[in-house]
Amino acid sequence: MSDKRDYYEVLGVEKSASSGDLKNAFRRLARKYHPDRSTEQDAEEKFKEIQEAYAVLSDEQKRTQYDRFGHNGPQGSPFGGFGGGGFNINLEDILGGDFFSSFFGGGGRRRRTSRGSDILLRHSIDMRDVYLGTEQEVIVDLPEPCDTCQGTGAKDGKLKTCATCSGQGQVRVRQQVGPFIQEAVQPCRDCGGKGKTADQPCADCDGIGRQMKSSTLRFNVPEGAENGTRMRMRGKGEPAPQGNGEPGDLFIELEIEQHEWFERSGSDLIMSLPLGYADLVLGTTVELEHLDGKALSIKVPPYSNSGETIEIRKRGLPRQRGGGRGDVVVLLKLHMPKKVAKSVRKSLDDVRSELAPGDTLTSIRDDAEERRRS
Numbered sequence: 001m002s003d004k005r006d007y008y009e010v011l012g013v014e015k016s017a018s019s020g021d022l023k024n025a026f027r028r029l030a031r032k033y034h035p036d037r038s039t040e041q042d043a044e045e046k047f048k049e050i051q052e053a054y055a056v057l058s059d060e061q062k063r064t065q066y067d068r069f070g071h072n073g074p075q076g077s078p079f080g081g082f083g084g085g086g087f088n089i090n091l092e093d094i095l096g097g098d099f100f101s102s103f104f105g106g107g108g109r110r111r112r113t114s115r116g117s118d119i120l121l122r123h124s125i126d127m128r129d130v131y132l133g134t135e136q137e138v139i140v141d142l143p144e145p146c147d148t149c150q151g152t153g154a155k156d157g158k159l160k161t162c163a164t165c166s167g168q169g170q171v172r173v174r175q176q177v178g179p180f181i182q183e184a185v186q187p188c189r190d191c192g193g194k195g196k197t198a199d200q201p202c203a204d205c206d207g208i209g210r211q212m213k214s215s216t217l218r219f220n221v222p223e224g225a226e227n228g229t230r231m232r233m234r235g236k237g238e239p240a241p242q243g244n245g246e247p248g249d250l251f252i253e254l255e256i257e258q259h260e261w262f263e264r265s266g267s268d269l270i271m272s273l274p275l276g277y278a279d280l281v282l283g284t285t286v287e288l289e290h291l292d293g294k295a296l297s298i299k300v301p302p303y304s305n306s307g308e309t310i311e312i313r314k315r316g317l318p319r320q321r322g323g324g325r326g327d328v329v330v331l332l333k334l335h336m337p338k339k340v341a342k343s344v345r346k347s348l349d350d351v352r353s354e355l356a357p358g359d360t361l362t363s364i365r366d367d368a369e370e371r372r373r374s
């Protein structure tokens with residue numbers, strides 16, 4: 001099932017909302033959350049959410065389908081995702097030219113601009129990187145505007161207004177549905193909703209307007225980063241369609257590989273340490289190389305019990321809030337050998353009574369008593 005929020009809820013309107021209500025709600029929210037304007041923390045995500053909700057509800061056919069099937073349309077999702085060019089909403093028309101003119105330097109001149117798609121890149125790191133906040137270097141192929149056509153996709157970089165839609169980017173389509181004639185607005189197929197077409201496509205990029213170029217990205221892993229942390233590199237995403245507008249952003253999502261023995265609990269590192277019976281009785285010190293390359297010394301006191309823990313303060317992961325580090329927590333475990341040599345059996349037999357808890361019934365009673373108290 002989908003965990004998406006209800007589109008009406010996203011826009012804060014009633015199910016019966018008119019197209020005017022929808023437009024007003026969208027305008028209000030889009031102004032608030034537009035990523036180039038908003039100071040809200042999750043503006044980007046919010047903006048996409050309201051954009052999607054509006055794209056579906058403002059399209060009569062899609063709205064009807066949504067009202068009937070919800071997010072789970074009859075053939076998978078009928079609404080598509082964001083991966084492609086996003087939704088075909090003319091923000092300039094809805095928000096008004098002056099909303100954009102101030103940051104596209106239009107000086108009141110209305111221009112049709114759009115933004116390139118965002119790119120998500122998953123990047124694997126290990127616990128050591130989280131511990132130290134290491135610098136990463138990634139070499140990836142990223143789309144950049146084609147040099148030959150400056151990203152327009154047209155030979156010589158010249159685009160002309162699309163004749164099919166007169167540059168509107170969308171066309172009205174009339175369909176006979178049973179006894180009804182339905183009129184719907186659809187993105188123009190000839191120009192892909194962009195309003196402009198190329199007479200002849202650029203030969204170097206086949207009219208796509210982009211080419212893949214190898215790019216070296218450098219960034220630091222935030223100390224103590226959680227699995228799934230996303231970092232944004234502004235303007236490193238897909239170039240705007242036809243070279244007109246802002247490029248999208250590149251998001252790097254961190255995937256933290258499991259450590260061989262450490263398990264993570266917030267900023268604490270938890271591990272279990274199997275020890276022989278003699279080590280638990282006599283006490284011992286175990287040295288391991290820690291994530292920072294320095295020695296991690298685990299001092300096991302004499303008469304330790306299997307199941308007890310030893311805390312080594314401030315050798316865990318960096319705390320994201322409040323600074324400092326978490327702890328390493330070592331869980332002691334009695335290691336039971338599968339087999340022991342004859343000579344060892346003999347020695348154990350000699351000390352058997354010495355190692356035994358004493359009178360059996362007394363020790364059973366004591367143990368039960370202790371369990372009740374704890």
Ligand SMILES: [Zn+2]
Nearest residue numbers: 146149202205
């Ligand atoms: Zn080109």
Ligand SMILES: [Zn+2]
Nearest residue numbers: 162165188191
């Ligand atoms: Zn067109």
